[in-house]
Amino acid sequence: MHEHNHDEAMSQQRFFTVTILNTLITLVEFVGGILSGSLSLLSDAFHNFADSASVVGSYYAHQISQRPQNQLNTFGYKRAQIISAFLNSLFLVIISVVLIVEGVQKLFKPEQINGNLMLIVAVVSTVANLISTVMLSRSSKHNLNIRATYLHLLSDTLASLGVIFGGILIKLFNWVLVDPIVTIIVAIYISTESYPIIKKTVKILMQGSPMIDCYDIQKDMMQIDGITGVHHVHIWSVDENSVIFSAHVNMDDMLISEAEKIYDPVSKLLHDKYGIEHVTLQAEVKRGTQEDLYFDTKTDIE
CATH class of the missing domain: 3.30.70.1350 (Cation efflux protein, cytoplasmic domain)
Structure with missing residues (x-):
């Protein structure tokens, strides 16, 4: 039953749709972030770029994992998805560290931000991210590879919501410091959520024993x-x-x-x-x- 659900969630059409959505979001947010001067919007664009690569990589890894056992791999290719989950999560942590450094620098050197443009782009991004997240949510509980991709999408949805919140504060009160603060908070959340996946995938790759006495x-x-x-x-x-x-x-x-x-x-x-x-x-x-x-x-x- 689980395998059937995984196959359904990992269908080529669904991955194609999610990839197209994330590619469009990335382009819109890059342009919007540069024009508005918003670091949190640019950080969201980098996340979405990572999402697109993650979705394609996860689908490819899933396809490889379905290959039968052979003379070269007598246990089969199931660990292709574990490797994909590890790399996706590790990439998220690296991005998060870079964004935290950039956010701290912006705290000491705040820049003027176009709150209106930032808000419009963030709303569009949130809707598209939410659609992508829902599309992969069903199978994320039983597959680390899907969960790592789902976490990419979920983190971007939350980041977009944070950007909306920041845009509102900037528009109403001109609190430009809220932009790097939102960036740092989202980056910390993403890295915190990614760590358990990295830990579990490393344990599997190291042939560690599962929680069985x-x-x-x-x-x-x-x-x-x-x-x-x-x-x-x-x-x-x-x-x-x-x-x-x-x-x-x-x-x-x-x-x-x-x-x-x-x-x-x-x-x-x-x-x-x-x-x-x-x-x-x-x-x-x-x-x-x-x-x-x-x-x-x-x-x-x-």
Whole structure:
């Protein structure tokens, strides 16, 4: 069901529409920002430019991730979306840092701003950004790649709202300092929201273990008849939805055909209780009974 929703959200027509919208917004905001002298409007234009690249990159990464496993990539290409999410989020943080520096400089050297033009452009940008955000919102909860792109669009919607607020204050009270202040606030928000995605994608790329207690898995597996020990456990994620598990399992001395009957309940247990998609087990009798749950790097032969 999730995959179906992802495919629907990542359709070529939807991405094409979002890309066109963001390209038009970028051009309008660049021109409007230069003519009005608004830093927050220019910062929003840079965000929208990043959005356009993000949408195209995310769609391309999604297409790559659908490729089947082959001799070159035996786990498939699912991590293409993780790489895309990491790069998108990292780019957002870099942009945010640049905007914060520019905003601080503007605080000490404020410039005159055309509040009317700033306000008009910001309203147009907000409407277009909101449409783009809604188009990708459905699938953002279950896919880091889509979420990173969605975060780009959401951040620009919020930034545009901030620019509208700033434009109103500038128009009514000539508070030009509100422009860099809005820029700094939005940049801090964007970087704060991007950090968890960077952290999670780096963990996946480093083959870090998901939030699953391996000792609980060991305890549950030991309840299955025929299993006498579990060691050399490895658990990692290919992407945020695909968890893989491997372990050496000590069993009673039996025929391979009998040992295979134990594999099915183990796989069912791991899938139903822990959401593990792929399980690899190495059956042993006495070998490794003194080994730790995790792989001992001092062991020459596993």
